[in-house]
Amino acid sequence: xxxxxxxxxxxxxxxxxxxxxxxxxxxxxxxxxxxxxxxxxxxxxxxxxxxxxxxxxxxxxxxxxxxxxxxxxxxxxxxxxxxxxxxxxxxxxxxxxxxxxxxxxxxxxxxxxxxxxxxxxxxxxxxxxxxxxxxxxxxxxxxxxxxxxxxxxxxxxxxxxxxxxxxxxxxxxxxxxxxxxxxxxxxxxxxxxxxxxxxxxxxxxxxxxxxxxxxxxxxxxxxxxxxxxxxxxxxxxxxxxxxxxxxxxxxxxxxxxxxxxxxxxxxxxxxxxxxxxxxxxxxxxxxxxxxxxxxxxxxxxxxxxx
Ligand code: 3PG
Numbered sequence: 001x002x003x004x005x006x007x008x009x010x011x012x013x014x015x016x017x018x019x020x021x022x023x024x025x026x027x028x029x030x031x032x033x034x035x036x037x038x039x040x041x042x043x044x045x046x047x048x049x050x051x052x053x054x055x056x057x058x059x060x061x062x063x064x065x066x067x068x069x070x071x072x073x074x075x076x077x078x079x080x081x082x083x084x085x086x087x088x089x090x091x092x093x094x095x096x097x098x099x100x101x102x103x104x105x106x107x108x109x110x111x112x113x114x115x116x117x118x119x120x121x122x123x124x125x126x127x128x129x130x131x132x133x134x135x136x137x138x139x140x141x142x143x144x145x146x147x148x149x150x151x152x153x154x155x156x157x158x159x160x161x162x163x164x165x166x167x168x169x170x171x172x173x174x175x176x177x178x179x180x181x182x183x184x185x186x187x188x189x190x191x192x193x194x195x196x197x198x199x200x201x202x203x204x205x206x207x208x209x210x211x212x213x214x215x216x217x218x219x220x221x222x223x224x225x226x227x228x229x230x231x232x233x234x235x236x237x238x239x240x241x242x243x244x245x246x247x248x249x250x251x252x253x254x255x256x257x258x259x260x261x262x263x264x265x266x267x268x269x270x271x272x273x274x275x276x277x278x279x280x281x282x283x284x285x286x287x288x289x290x291x292x293x294x295x296x297x298x299x300x301x302x303x304x305x306x
Contacts, residue, residue, distance in 0.1 A: 002029040002069075003291050004049035005284075006042050008057050009270065010034040011076075015280035019053070022288035026296065046070065051291040053284070054082070056271060061087040072294045074302075076287035077102055077274055078142065079224065081197040085305040094294060096302040098286040100142040105279035106222050106248075107146030109272065110192050111154070113246040117218050121263055128216070131155040136178065136188030138205075140165040143222070144194040148175050159188065186212040190220065197224035206232025211240060221247040222273045237261050248273045 003023045005016070016032060023030040033045045039062070046052055046067040052059070053074050064070065064087045072094045075083060080097050088095045111130075119127035135151050137144045140162035151158045152174060159176040161184040167177040178184045185191060191213065195201045206229025210219060217240070221228060230253050237243055237257070243264070250267040251257065257265045274283065293299040 001050045001295050002031060002048060003051040003053065003288070004031045004033060004045055005053045006033040006036065006045060006057055007053075007055050008034075008036055009055055009275070011055075011280040011284050012277040014277055015284040018281055018285045019288040022285060022292060026292050028292070028295070051295060053287045053291065055274075056082050059083045059088075064088060064091040064093060067091075067093075072096065072291055074098065074287040074290050076280075076283040079196050080304050081224065081226075089305045093305075094300055094303050095305040096287075096290050096294070096300070097304055098283045098290065098302065101283035101286050102274035102276075102279035103142035104146050105276040106143045106273035107150055108276075109248060110143075110147050110220055110222050111150055113220050113222070113248070113266065114190060114192075114218065116266060117220070117244050117246050121266060123263060130190075132157065133190055134159070134188045134214075136160065136184045136191045137162075137175070137194065138184060138191055139194040139196075139223075140170055140175070141194055144192070145173060147192050147194070148173050156190075159184070181209060182212060185209040185217075186214070189214050189216055190218045193219070193221045193223045193227060195223055195227055197226040202226045203229040205229065207235045208232070210236035210243060213240075213243060216242050218244045218246070221245070225249055225251050233257075234260075237264065 005019060020030045036042055043066040046063060048069055049067060050069050051072045053076055055076055059073055061084055070093050075097045078097055078099055083095050085095055114130060131154055133156050135156045135158050137147055137160035140160040148158050159178045160170050161178045170177045205227055230251050246266045248268045249271040254267050290302060
């Protein structure tokens, strides 16, 4: 059995060695394809793979067609919007993710970006503090819960909206449940986005919600660029000079936003939320173990396709 790790954005080398060990310990073959530039490289490498481990790498119908032996794809991370689930099912391939494994890393980056924004992008001008600010967490999954834990340490007043999460889970974490989007955005000076990119959420955060934010509002997006309505964001930033937007990965109109709203926007050049040795080890080794357990025992616990 051959397990291919194909990561355009590489894991830390210590994580790669951990993955290799898990694969080779059971007598499977390990292959590594890092920093590939062309899809053709992935298509070639996957041709005889039984299992594939990826990050945000695009796994579409063409990849499944090229991978005649493929039985499982594990997205080492949370969001699997980069994988064509319908095509996977048509090809009889199990798709799994590794929920929670990189969530602390992403949550810590939220605060790195929050502090940068409230300190005016470290320009040396007088900024503000996070203490006593109201933070609204948009989706209370694994990352949202870590954000809440850290926010408490900063002395923030934390609330969250998540129709899929019982109020009691939020209350146990000292978080006030909110049941409407309008309220989440109108009542919080800082909103942190943690919704996945789905057909319902894509383009769902834009002008209407942003202009509801209180004076000095800050939107932090460490989720996906696709959940933002970029025209609406541009209009909101134009009309409300007090608003700021910081995101882990550039929006499509990044150049325009940076030019028009210098000092009020910041974008990481490459998605960096899960880019820590710890998160790479956690997610990468979990992915390797899931591949092994699936190939040896058929374990499908983290399957996300039907
Ligand atoms: C995730 O969904 O797990 C994060 O967005 C991390 O993505 P990455 O593995 O490409 O850094």
